[in-house]
Amino acid sequence: MIRNLVILVLLLIPTTLGVPQNAREGFSLAKADKLKPLETRLVQTIRPENCRSQHRIFTKEPHMAGSVRNYELAQYVAKQWKEYGLEDVQLIEHPVYLPWPIRYEATLVGSNEKLSLKEDPIPQDKDSYNKDVGIPYCAYSADVDVTAPVVYVNSGNPEDYDLLAQRGVDVRGKIALARYSMPYSYRGFKALTAQRHGVAALLLYSDPAEDGYKKGEVYPRGPWGPASHLQRGGIVYDFNLPGDPRTPGWASVRGGRFLPAESAVSMPTVAAAPMSYKDARRILEKMTGPSVPAEWRGGLPLTYRLGPTSDKLHLVIQNDKKVRSIWNVVGRLRGEERPDEWVVLGNHRDAWVFGGVDPSSGTATLMETARAFGELKRSGWKPRRTLIFASWDAEEFTLTGSTEWGELEAERLQAGALAYLNVDSSSSGSSFTAAAVPALAEFLREVARDVPHPSGGSIYDAWLRQTKDAKEPIVTTRLGSGSDYTVFLNFLGVPVADLTFDGPYGVYHSVYDSFNWVDRIGDPGYRYHAAMGRYWAVAALRLSECDYVPLDYAAYAQEVQRYLDETEQLARGLGVDVDLRPVRDAAKVWENNGRLALEVARKAVAAGDMARVERVHRGLMKVERALLDPEGLVGRPWFKHLIYAPRPTYKASVLPALTEAIEARDQSRVKLEVERLTRALKRASSAIEPGP
Ligand SMILES: [Zn+2]
Numbered sequence: 109m110i111r112n113l114v115i116l117v118l119l120l121i122p123t124t125l126g127v128p129q130n131a132r133e134g135f136s137l138a139k140a141d142k143l144k145p146l147e148t149r150l151v152q153t154i155r156p157e158n159c160r161s162q163h164r165i166f167t168k169e170p171h172m173a174g175s176v177r178n179y180e181l182a183q184y185v186a187k188q189w190k191e192y193g194l195e196d197v198q199l200i201e202h203p204v205y206l207p208w209p210i211r212y213e214a215t216l217v218g219s220n221e222k223l224s225l226k227e228d229p230i231p232q233d234k235d236s237y238n239k240d241v242g243i244p245y246c247a248y249s250a251d252v253d254v255t256a257p258v259v260y261v262n263s264g265n266p267e268d269y270d271l272l273a274q275r276g277v278d279v280r281g282k283i284a285l286a287r288y289s290m291p292y293s294y295r296g297f298k299a300l301t302a303q304r305h306g307v308a309a310l311l312l313y314s315d316p317a318e319d320g321y322k323k324g325e326v327y328p329r330g331p332w333g334p335a336s337h338l339q340r341g342g343i344v345y346d347f348n349l350p351g352d353p354r355t356p357g358w359a360s361v362r363g364g365r366f367l368p369a370e371s372a373v374s375m376p377t378v379a380a381a382p383m384s385y386k387d388a389r390r391i392l393e394k395m396t397g398p399s400v401p402a403e404w405r406g407g408l409p410l411t412y413r414l415g416p417t418s419d420k421l422h423l424v425i426q427n428d429k430k431v432r433s434i435w436n437v438v439g440r441l442r443g444e445e446r447p448d449e450w451v452v453l454g455n456h457r458d459a460w461v462f463g464g465v466d467p468s469s470g471t472a473t474l475m476e477t478a479r480a481f482g483e484l485k486r487s488g489w490k491p492r493r494t495l496i497f498a499s500w501d502a503e504e505f506t507l508t509g510s511t512e513w514g515e516l517e518a519e520r521l522q523a524g525a526l527a528y529l530n531v532d533s534s535s536s537g538s539s540f541t542a543a544a545v546p547a548l549a550e551f552l553r554e555v556a557r558d559v560p561h562p563s564g565g566s567i568y569d570a571w572l573r574q575t576k577d578a579k580e581p582i583v584t585t586r587l588g589s590g591s592d593y594t595v596f597l598n599f600l601g602v603p604v605a606d607l608t609f610d611g612p613y614g615v616y617h618s619v620y621d622s623f624n625w626v627d628r629i630g631d632p633g634y635r636y637h638a639a640m641g642r643y644w645a646v647a648a649l650r651l652s653e654c655d656y657v658p659l660d661y662a663a664y665a666q667e668v669q670r671y672l673d674e675t676e677q678l679a680r681g682l683g684v685d686v687d688l689r690p691v692r693d694a695a696k697v698w699e700n701n702g703r704l705a706l707e708v709a710r711k712a713v714a715a716g717d718m719a720r721v722e723r724v725h726r727g728l729m730k731v732e733r734a735l736l737d738p739e740g741l742v743g744r745p746w747f748k749h750l751i752y753a754p755r756p757t758y759k760a761s762v763l764p765a766l767t768e769a770i771e772a773r774d775q776s777r778v779k780l781e782v783e784r785l786t787r788a789l790k791r792a793s794s795a796i797e798p799g800p
Pocket residue numbers: 456466467503532533
């Protein structure tokens with residue numbers, strides 16, 4: 109009786125969301141209480157020292173997608189998962205277009221100086237002497253053999269080329285030297301821009317102002333990139349189409365249907381390659397012409413000039429055009445009550461070299477998280493829903509492994525996936541960062557309250573301290589692209605979250621992103637690896653066990669209304685007529701239904717009316733799917749989500765179909781897109797229509 113009284117009192121204390129204190133969205137109080145010891149167990153089982161020993165295994169050798177080593181690691185993952193007690197552990201093969209480098213040479217013709225194009229070994233990091241590091245390259249680059257002067261194009265964005273044109277510098281047929289920009293802009297966008305301007309080839313170099321000595325101590329003394337470090341990476345246009353370019357929208361399987369790769373909308377026709385500032389400096393020193401505007405200056409002690417160089421560069425880039433097998437590893441803990449409802453945890457395994465942070469910190473975390481769930485199962489716990497653990501291959505190429513699996517399992521994922529929780533790089537520092545659809549934001553904050561942060565207190569406390577002037581920790585809801593959640597969100601309409609601990613990190617995609625970097629600099633003691641594992645595990649457990657999925661669509665609808673304001677402003681600025689009233693009305697109804705759905709579910713769960721809880725749960729599961737339109741975006745039909753899509757820079761475009769119609773000043777298209785968006789929001793709100 110007293111207990112019931114306490115519950116009643118607690119129910120009357122509202123918080124910001126209207127969830128009574130102690131209650132947890134998605135759960136009855138009794139169930140949330142029952143879950144606590146399980147959460148404690150997961151937290152205690154996940155150990156930093158285990159993360160460290162796993163991390164050493166994955167970072168011992170280079171393991172690029174398609175390599176023997178990465179296949180061996182797939183086998184290792186499978187073997188471990190079986191030992192942990194995971195079920196149905198499979199290596200799933202996908203034959204995909206996966207070119208590797210054959211030649212990369214650059215010679216200054218006049219001085220006959222051959223650039224090194226290699227990263228120098230560092231005595232403090234034995235792995236940097238490894239003989240299998242391979243030729244640095246940009247995946248999906250075109251081939252080139254050209255002798256031409258070089259021009260400096262700053263970050264290689266469209267406005268940079270505009271400035272060069274104004275200054276009378278002709279880039280056509282020349283080699284463009286661009287620096288990687290921080291904050292990060294996807295290198296594929298630089299390639300596309302270079303391609304549009306008719307350059308002969310693009311060299312992407314790491315300027316010390318961005319990730320080198322201008323930032324602080326360089327490796328091995330600090331986290332930043334030393335003189336010869338260079339950033340490998342794909343330049344594929346996967347903002348048009350991720351995954352195997354030969355199978356847009358369906359999975360690549362042996363004996364399946366394939367289109368020619370060359371004609372895919374994701375294939376660059378320009379050649380590009382990465383370079384260190386140690387090499388780029390030799391070119392920059394030979395630049396003639398006027399000095400650059402102040403914002404274009406990098407951190408090297410020389411006068412940056414627009415170019416062209418006084419000396420020509422002979423550049424050879426050649427890749428094979430091979431199809432190679434990649435291997436996802438998928439294992440599960442089958443749900444006792446609801447085997448067809450899935451919670452998916454994923455991380456990619458392939459790395460450009462050793463992948464110290466990217467992705468092996470995440471892989472080590474995934475292994476330890478899977479082990480902890482195995483232990484929990486051994487202690488007698490049975491998951492209510494199915495937990496799926498996935499080790500993706502070839503993320504670095506074009507999000508390939510996750511995309512092919514998502515396409516393969518599309519039907520089952522769309523019928524039953526509650527959420528996809530992605531961890532790519534788990535730990536390069538101590539700042540917790542979460543990106544997710546707005547419906548999951550509050551859930552992610554709730555989980556953070558109950559997971560300890562290595563510096564003391566909860567992850568929530570530390571996360572809140574990171575965000576100045578905010579009342580609550582900020583979840584990035586504008587989802588672009590750049591990791592394995594893309595297929596789940598943009599193609600399948602599954603709610604996604606992407607999690608990481610961030611920090612100063614200047615060795616991204618270089619040979620120095622190694623075990624030693626993480627062990628000595630990024631996360632000594634592996635406490636953040638463990639914290640991420642604990643967070644990931646508690647989040648997955650809650651989704652697996654909840655009475656109804658805690659998706660907050662009132663928050664989502666409010667967010668969409670902010671996007672509508674922005675879109676209206678954009679249209680006004682461009683002089684485009686747009687009447688957003690129908691979408692706004694639909695968004696309001698959606699917001700209302702989202703709020704009601706959770707209110708109904710809370711009451712029903714408290715009253716033990718499980719039939720009603722179930723109705724709400726089923727509705728909530730359909731909402732993200734309802735935001736897809738089968739026709740997709742204009743020119744890139746694979747992208748079906750009408751609220752989010754990546755821009756070519758990987759930054760998020762919100763309301764992409766409508767925004768693009770406005771930007772194109774296509775009045776009739778604008779009208780159609782308003783209708784399409786209105787229908788999507790109506791579908792979303794009718795999925796959670798309050799019932800009798
Ligand atoms: Zn990664």
